[in-house]
């Protein structure tokens with residue numbers, strides 16, 4: 001096995017570098033977003049932040065539309081997929097805003113009934129049907145263990 005410092009090796013190294021640079025960017029972005037402030041030193045990055053926020057916002061809107069068509073929505077906090085009528089996230093318990101406030105689109109007809117599954121899980125407090133892996137009731141927000 002000779003030393004083959006060919007293009008593929010460089011290509012792989014470049015690719016690895018891109019991944020690492022990407023990770024740095026993501027980590028940095030998450031930290032700044034969490035801190036809620038951009039330090040003076042970070043000002044030259046503000047353009048990137050604005051661009052990411054814009055793209056994320058557009059992505060969220062597009063996804064929300066797609067999900068709504070399937071009778072679903074995503075928790076803004078933990079990103080869990082939830083039934084669209086949920087008032088509380090069934091995974092993290094966060095209170096959800098009314099999806100109709102944002103999307104006034106008419107849904108096309110009746111929601112498609114899913115093939116009947118075995119006994120649905122029900123909230124022990126209010127009796128609302130819950131996803132089988134749900135922890136928090138989508139109606140009253142109580143924790144069901």
Ligand SMILES: [Zn+2]
Nearest residue numbers: 075078089092
């Ligand atoms: Zn959640």
Ligand SMILES: [Zn+2]
Nearest residue numbers: 123126137140
């Ligand atoms: Zn309940």
